[in-house]
Structures are given as C-alpha cells and as structure tokens.
Amino acid sequence: MSRSCMWLGVMGLVLLIAAVSWQVFGRYVLNNTPTWAESLSLLLVLYVTMFGVAVGVRNSGHIGLESFLVLAPDWLRTKMEYLIHALVLLFGACMAYSCASLAESVWEYRLPTLGISEGWKYIPAVIAGSLIVLFSIEHIIALAQGREVEAN
Numbered sequence: 001m002s003r004s005c006m007w008l009g010v011m012g013l014v015l016l017i018a019a020v021s022w023q024v025f026g027r028y029v030l031n032n033t034p035t036w037a038e039s040l041s042l043l044l045v046l047y048v049t050m051f052g053v054a055v056g057v058r059n060s061g062h063i064g065l066e067s068f069l070v071l072a073p074d075w076l077r078t079k080m081e082y083l084i085h086a087l088v089l090l091f092g093a094c095m096a097y098s099c100a101s102l103a104e105s106v107w108e109y110r111l112p113t114l115g116i117s118e119g120w121k122y123i124p125a126v127i128a129g130s131l132i133v134l135f136s137i138e139h140i141i142a143l144a145q146g147r148e149v150e151a152n
Helices: 002-030 035-058 067-071 074-107 121-145
Strands: none
Touching: 002 035, 035 121, 067 074, 074 121
C-alpha cells in the first residue's frame, strides 16, 4: 500500500506540474488564463501531500518523537515506542474521522471552476488518516515481534 501511495503521489506531482504549466502558458502566452488550473493544482497539492504523509509514517520518516529515546534504557525505550506509535495511530484516526465529517458536511457544495464536490478537498486527509492507522498498527505488531518495519 505504501508503494502504491508513493506512485500515486508521483503521478499527482506530474499532473500538478502539468496543470501549473498550462496555467502559466495560458496566462502569459495565450493571454487567456484557464481558471480551472489553479483549483486543480490546489486539489492535487492536497492529494500529493497527504499520500506523502502516509508514506512518511510507514517509513518512519515523520518527525522523530523518539529522539531522546536513544538515551533511555531498553525497558523504557520499548514502552515509549509503543506509546509513540499509539499516539500516531490516535492522531490518524482523529484525522480520518474529522475530515470525513468535514467532507460529508460540504459534499453538496461544488467547486465552481471544476464542477466537483467541495468534499473532494477532504478525501485525501481521510485516506491518509486511515493509512496512518494501518501503518501504525503495522509498527506496533513489528515492535511486539521484535522486528523493524522496512522502508520502501
């Protein structure tokens, strides 16, 4: 799943570059700015960022809460690692739930330049939050088995 998120993020980044390039070309060469390009670019930034966040949690590339754990004794380090992964899991669950509620509350509204639901702005955070929960569970299971989760 992590590798798929990474590829989706890369494809989104390519689409983002294409949309911004088209917007610049339309504005300065054609003198006719495509209004949909900016809205699409903003939406793609959300998707690329949220997929990147999920992959960062999976690969332990997130902000290291365990920075001071290298100084702690082994018995404390293990307990703190469990706590860290549980807190990240809780954050992911809260993010997924809250953003799902937000998406539902604005689903009837449309983004005027794209003609799609306003709720699509919150879907990437729902997906990322759900993936953060799954990846945190993977880290907790690996920790219980005395293994490390290998980065992609």
